[in-house]
Amino acid sequence: MAEAPPPCTAAPVSDPTGRVFRMKLLGMETYVVADPEALRPLLSDDGAHFAIPIASFNWLMESLSVQNSKQTHGPWRKLHMAALTGGGLKALLPAVRRIMEDHVQQWASSGRVGIFEEARRMGLDLSIFAITGVDLEGKIDMRWFKEQMYLFLGGLYGLPFALPGTKLAKGLAAKKRLLGALMPLLKERHEAFHAEWEAAGGDPAKVAAKLMDESEEPITVHKAQMMGFHSIGAGTLRGTAMSVLHSVMAAADTTRFALFNTWALLAQLPAVQDKIYEEQQKVVSELGPELSFQALSRMPYLDAVFKEALRVLPPSSGGFRKLTRDATICGVTLPAGTLIWYHALLLQILDPVLWDGDTSVDLPPHMDWQNNLEAAFQPERWMGDETQRPRSFYVFGWGSHLCAGTNLVQMEVKLLLALVMRRFRLELEMPDMLTRAELFPYVVPVKGTDGMRLVPREESLPWN
Numbered sequence: 001m002a003e004a005p006p007p008c009t010a011a012p013v014s015d016p017t018g019r020v021f022r023m024k025l026l027g028m029e030t031y032v033v034a035d036p037e038a039l040r041p042l043l044s045d046d047g048a049h050f051a052i053p054i055a056s057f058n059w060l061m062e063s064l065s066v067q068n069s070k071q072t073h074g075p076w077r078k079l080h081m082a083a084l085t086g087g088g089l090k091a092l093l094p095a096v097r098r099i100m101e102d103h104v105q106q107w108a109s110s111g112r113v114g115i116f117e118e119a120r121r122m123g124l125d126l127s128i129f130a131i132t133g134v135d136l137e138g139k140i141d142m143r144w145f146k147e148q149m150y151l152f153l154g155g156l157y158g159l160p161f162a163l164p165g166t167k168l169a170k171g172l173a174a175k176k177r178l179l180g181a182l183m184p185l186l187k188e189r190h191e192a193f194h195a196e197w198e199a200a201g202g203d204p205a206k207v208a209a210k211l212m213d214e215s216e217e218p219i220t221v222h223k224a225q226m227m228g229f230h231s232i233g234a235g236t237l238r239g240t241a242m243s244v245l246h247s248v249m250a251a252a253d254t255t256r257f258a259l260f261n262t263w264a265l266l267a268q269l270p271a272v273q274d275k276i277y278e279e280q281q282k283v284v285s286e287l288g289p290e291l292s293f294q295a296l297s298r299m300p301y302l303d304a305v306f307k308e309a310l311r312v313l314p315p316s317s318g319g320f321r322k323l324t325r326d327a328t329i330c331g332v333t334l335p336a337g338t339l340i341w342y343h344a345l346l347l348q349i350l351d352p353v354l355w356d357g358d359t360s361v362d363l364p365p366h367m368d369w370q371n372n373l374e375a376a377f378q379p380e381r382w383m384g385d386e387t388q389r390p391r392s393f394y395v396f397g398w399g400s401h402l403c404a405g406t407n408l409v410q411m412e413v414k415l416l417l418a419l420v421m422r423r424f425r426l427e428l429e430m431p432d433m434l435t436r437a438e439l440f441p442y443v444v445p446v447k448g449t450d451g452m453r454l455v456p457r458e459e460s461l462p463w464n
């Protein structure tokens with residue numbers, strides 16, 4: 001076994017460990033930083049602030065960021081956490097389950113599913129119906145609405161040219177139509193919240209505390225967003241409608257790729273599928289068939305499968321920060337104003353618990369799903385001795401901006417896997433689908449290769 005690389009304390013001019021390097025992406029210059037010690041304070045707003053340096057993204061989202069100031073970020077985050085963990089999360093379960101059951105019934109009747117397109121549709125449905133909580137049913141042509149949302153999301157990450165026919169131009173036009181449709185529907189909700197905001201003197205911390213203490217109903221993501229948007233001076237009806245687009249942006253594509261990546265891996269791992277099924281047998285025999293909040297909390301193997309899938313094939317590439325003061329990282333001094341990128345996949349490759357320091361391989365064995373998936377994919381890593389568990393897990397970020405939706409996504413992925421695995425075995429129609437796919441910035445299969453067969457189990461388990 002090769003020796004682990006030296007700790008990152010080398011001399012001033014260059015970085016011999018390769019943990020800091022410069023790159024250009026979509027016309028912007030950024031430094032990829034893969035040194036956890038150096039990143040820790042920066043990801044907690046000490047020496048850097050939150051930044052999304054992608055022009056097309058900021059054009060569509062209008063640079064409306066609650067996260068840049070502690071004063072607005074703290075209360076906004078507190079409300080998000082209330083909406084997306086504990087009682088808030090439990091309140092979301094029925095809507096999530098309804099959406100998933102509808103989708104799974106459709107697949108079951110056709111015996112197969114195109115997982116790339118289906119993950120997109122499901123991510124969108126979950127974000128629109130369960131997360132934003134806006135009541136659209138019967139008030140709007142839902143097919144049209146989802147198409148517009150798809151065009152809007154499609155413009156977020158690309159070249160910043162809004163020439164006719166480009167994804168950005170289509171995204172901007174769709175955004176205008178979406179805001180036009182959402183504003184009348186949100187008028188009442190907006191005005192009610194605006195009155196609460198005024199009554200509390202327009203102080204974000206006070207409004208958040210009041211909502212947490214006095215609200216008899218669970219806090220919703222949309223309330224958290226309206227509060228955040230009011231706190232950054234976007235407390236208009238248009239701002240409230242924009243906040244819905246922000247929630248869909250945070251939840252739709254991220255969930256989509258988490259679902260797609262997980263299915264794509266599991267469909268190649270029959271032994272892991274069998275273990276999930278065995279765990280489901282146990283849960284059903286102990287707690288009955290219902291996929292309740294309590295039942296979902298009693299699936300340690302499925303929890304480990306979820307983490308392992310995201311470790312091996314992360315659906316996010318981490319995030320960016322802008323330095324607010326000079327920082328010396330691995331001997332390289334980066335001046336204030338520099339953009340840095342913490343890259344989830346790279347940090348997970350370099351995990352000090354799993355990587356032996358061998359740089360002579362293309363990919364180390366704990367990440368090498370292309371050549372030896374069974375050896376790379378080991379949910380048991382997350383279930384044993386604490387000291388042996390993976391330590392570098394950056395899919396959901398780290399520090400004071402750690403993803404507020406982590407528990408929700410975990411619940412969603414587990415629920416879906418339990419629904420499907422109780423009745424079916426999964427098989428890819430093209431076993432090499434993943435190795436032929438594009439891998440950056442997201443895993444995108446070659447058109448027509450993403451079919452997955454649902455093979456009924458001899459003994460299927462009930463859901464409810």
Ligand code: HEM
Pocket residue numbers: 050051067077080084131221247250251252254255258315316318319320394395396397398400401402403404405406408409
């Ligand atoms: C697999 C799915 C998801 C992934 C991979 C993901 C990833 C991330 C990452 C990497 C960050 C940190 C960004 C940074 O440090 O620059 C983040 C933040 C955030 N995510 Fe997620 N996310 C997912 C799903 C969701 C969902 C479903 C929601 C629900 C609304 C959500 C809400 C948020 C929020 C509100 C933040 C900002 C937290 C803060 O600044 O305090 N995410 N997410």
